[in-house]
Amino acid sequence: MDGCVPGQPGAHRGAWLVVLVAGIAGAGWAVERLTRPRTVPPVPPVPARSASVTASATQSVAPIVPERPDERELAVDAEALAESLARDFAGNSRALAVSGRVLQLFVAPERGRSRFEQATAIAADEPEAWLGLAETAWHDGDYPQAAAAMARLERVAPRLATEKAFLWVDSLVKSGDGVSALELLGRIADTAGGEAALPGWAQVLLGQARTQAGDLAGAVTAYDRAAADPAQRVVAAYGLAQAWARLGDAERARRARETYAALQEENLAAFDRAQQAETTTRLDAKYPVLAGYHCEAGSLYARAGRFDEAAVHWRRAAALAPEWPEPRRFLEVLAAQEGR
């Protein structure tokens, strides 16, 4: 592992988003993509400590919050992290983008958006901030804004925009702009080896975009392909039922509805089971995500030669995700540089 890679995508969302959306529709893919913090650059070599720095990286630092914080404690921890980054790196677009992401995921999405806007004002080529703006707009139901932010992201980081293609295409479809969505899906298909090779989530969006464009027969083709993907079977069956009904084929529509109803029953049963275990798993899944951001904060402080703060954040990361070796490795490097 080259750098700080937080784990457990999707952990911060509510039960409905995690289970229903992730379980039923193509948006499940989105949940993973939207909530997974990006891999951050590897920590730089730790420079020699300055004489002014007196604290040891291995000295005992009281934890900010308990090692197994509850929801409120986790939010307090995250907010403190986000605000320290904004305060100490006010001119650093990357730090502001990370700060925004922490606020977005753990504190309040609207505060994250504000931080992303600050980041793009400093550096219009800060991809994480454009992605953050797109995601916050998407979660806020403002799909035209989400699509616009993704278009900006493509200018500065085409590869990342491609990686987040679901967010872009879905925003276009939900904006009612099926034509642009089809154009974008066409580009994706070109790189994927043709339309038939598109993954299930893309087939679902293709079906929805074609429905908007009035190409119901084309929508049926896409939904049929999507149904081959287990994660998309439910939404594909629903799309097929709607498309066949509008095409006037009552018998096929009825069969698709029966398929949908049966799959939906299974899905809701799974939802019920998931809810039983939700409380602990949902909270547990958040720890490594926040650990990842603490780890990245440590790297930012280390690059600035502020090793005490770096050590605090790496230690916090290690406490939140004890099975994750990276924070401890960084602490060991820091300790070695100190000659301990």
Place this chain on the structure above:
Amino acid sequence: MRRHLAPGALQGWLVAGIVLPLAAAVADGPIRLRDVTADTGITFRHSDGGAGRHYMAETVASGLASFDYDGDGDVDLYLLSGVPLEGSPADPNAGSRLYRNAGGWRFEDVTASSSIAHRAFALGVAVGDYDDDGTPDLFTNAFGPCLLHHNNGDGTFTELAAAAGVERGEALGAGVNFLDYDRDGVLDLFVANYVDFRYATHRTARLGGRDDYARPRDFSPLPNRLYHGRGDGGFTDVSGPAGIAAHAGAGMGTICFDHDDDGLTDIFVCNDQRLDFLFRNQGDGTFAEVALAAGLACNALGTPTASMGVDAGDHDNDGRLDLVVTPYYDELPVLHRGLGSGLFEDVAARAGIGVRAVAAIKWGVGLVDFDNDGLKDLFIGCGQIYEREPGATEREVSWPPVLFRNLGGGRFANVGALAGDGLAGRHVVRGVAFDDFDDDGLVDVVMLVRDGAAVVLRNESPPGNHWVRVRLRGRAGNRDALGARVRVVAGDLVQVAEIHSGRGYQSHFGSWPHFGLGSRPRVDRIEVRWPDGTTAVVEDVAADRTVTIVEGAERSATAPAPFGAG
């Protein structure tokens, strides 16, 4: 499929094609809603009956009814409340309240003098003249026995549920509607149930390391009930033979409307975390559940939402009724656009009604033309369920309501930030009612707040646009004209509405449909399709007034008049 999209082209198109026009349209005519609660004399505070035990009944709270109970032409208010649940301390002040509209934005508490006071845990309400005596009666769905308040016509009510056969049992109730499903001129009654919560089935959930409310799916679903009005003041439970009892759900808001324009009233039921129901009226006294086939069972993704409130209206003025449904947080509101032939398509996302509404739990709802521009706007009351949603960080218990202005072309813009202090307050809203309480031609808002004070919002949008309001009185059919379809033609503006009893979140409002006319000073035609299928046409009507149309007569009045008179 076109290929080779130029980088940046989409963004430019979006900014030029959507964002800028929306911003311009919003700046043109903001809706203004001002909180005037303190001036109204309404001191009602809802009680959810709870005292920390997290009973399921506390979460659903209550609706409200706006209607003219005393026939003076002013719209009065009936605000529902819970009462202390088992284990909660006594609270003599808790209970539903009836307020008489005294004019000038003053309301008088007439709960005691009207003899409507009761100690039921009230949840849902509908208004209808079930005994055809010319005065509106009230049915209240409850946790426990229901209430049927017969309007005595002298400002008082008599509770007759048991005598009428609609008392029901101990279920946790939800929305309720009067309707005339068999078009015999006698009102029938649809009573929704939520889930099988009783003290014996009470359970809690551990959320965020503490006890909190269980989820609806932790309880068994319940079937709903349909009562046939006999015409003698009594009702017969026909839930089984009518095909209603065969379908168990978790009912919340309900509305009765003609989904396929066949002249028969159908029944839509919001279900919490389950597929919604559409009971299609087959015209022979039976109903078939066809929500999935109609495209009304779930959202565009095929996801069964946690549906709370519902309203019907024609948001795009295409002559077909659409349905808006309010769901849970992280769920877009659902806007089922009528496609004709009984089919619907969820167009919420591209209509833009998710913007800054997704994160809230959404309840009371109305498709209402606040600025009289001839386009139905969308108002949604919001508020949390749990004391603090464990995974929701700053998602607080209270939320400001959401207001979307209809921009035309099927698009809406969130104008909450521009719409006055009435949209700034944070509340835990459940039912919302929409009516013109000061008869100034602008539709106002009342919000019922769970375990809090009601909120009254006066519509102070800029004057200038014209309007017309239509009161119908049936003769051959039911007196309230429930199920009648009204079509208003003013130049190039054509609007439709239907008469409902029970809508929104377990509430009742809008007995007299209101139509904004924009700059048009006259209405060319008002067409009415009465519940029995006969039609009436009134031509060349001046704007800015209430038009009363009596079945069998061309027009009875062009000025406000007591609906029950004559």
